[in-house]
């Protein structure tokens with residue numbers, strides 16, 4: 223058996239230790255003679271799984287008591303609609319920062335429910351940076367303020383979280399949750415699809431401050447209301463049990479590694495190895511402005527489409543997989559999420575160095 227280094231943006235690499243535990247427990251989960259997939263979601267074994275997952279997530283993110291943790295379905299994309307549906311209640315206005323494809327989709331959904339004010343955008347420069355924010359342009363009476371903390375496609379990240387005063391701050395953290403320590407209390411709602419830094423696709427984590435959970439108009443389906451999920455501990459209907467189980471193993475893995483602080487130290491080390499090489503390379507360059515660079519998703523280009531294609535092809539033959547960039551940026555993208563070992567990044571840089579020597 224040969225494991226490759228998988229640089230996919232998502233679904234993405236999972237920790238090998240987690241996959242091994244899942245394999246060991248596949249046929250017989252802790253002596254109950256069934257796999258986790260076959261357990262009743264109302265039974266005591268699964269209850270233990272979901273409760274431990276929540277407890278560990280609360281611990282590694284230091285989530286304050288007045289926040290609910292929800293395990294939902296529908297991906298991050300359903301949150302693009304659930305956020306405005308649940309939170310656009312008073313002024314029916316919201317502020318959005320436009321930093322790429324994911325904010326674009328979120329803005330389009332929000333417009334179904336109310337007025338969207340785009341406070342800043344980096345669209346004219348193909349989203350190669352996080353735009354400067356000017357608080358005087360924020361709407362004082364907005365129902366919330368929305369950001370995408372890490373832009374998976376463009377490889378940008380906020381180095382400073384905007385301060386929005388009394389306006390609740392909502393963040394799509396799908397591609398950088400658990401990659402660095404954050405102060406949850408600065409946010410009113412955080413959501414993340416699992417398939418980047420948490421686990422398999424199928425579960426979406428929502429961390430929501432309790433005062434934002436309220437009644438919606440009667441025609442809103444129960445499943446689209448945060449209140450439904452908060453009141454039923456994410457058990458209104460059958461939750462994505464297996465995805466929650468793997469997410470729980472990942473949270474435990476992070477805990478055992480020394481927590482998010484230690485994971486972040488390793489992430490920074492990995493990112494530095496890659497950016498240092500790119501910045502000194504005569505062949506590869508980063509399209510992202512240095513002050514906005516993500517430590518999770520690292521796009522790079524040669525400037526020649528045919529060389530990019532050759533690189534991706536040869537890298538793949540060396541077991542360095544899924545390096546093709548998103549079509550809107552081109553070139554390559556290395557996603558180096560929590561589960562990507564330092565050795566994976568070293569192997570990539572070794573190969574880039576060799577490729578540069580042979581192709582310049």
Ligand SMILES: *Cc1c(COP(=O)(O)O)cnc(C)c1O
Pocket residue numbers: 232296297298299300324370372373374394395396397415416418
């Ligand atoms: C992947 C991603 C999404 C979309 O996630 P789905 O689970 O496929 O809906 C949204 N936002 C960001 C930042 C992402 O990286």
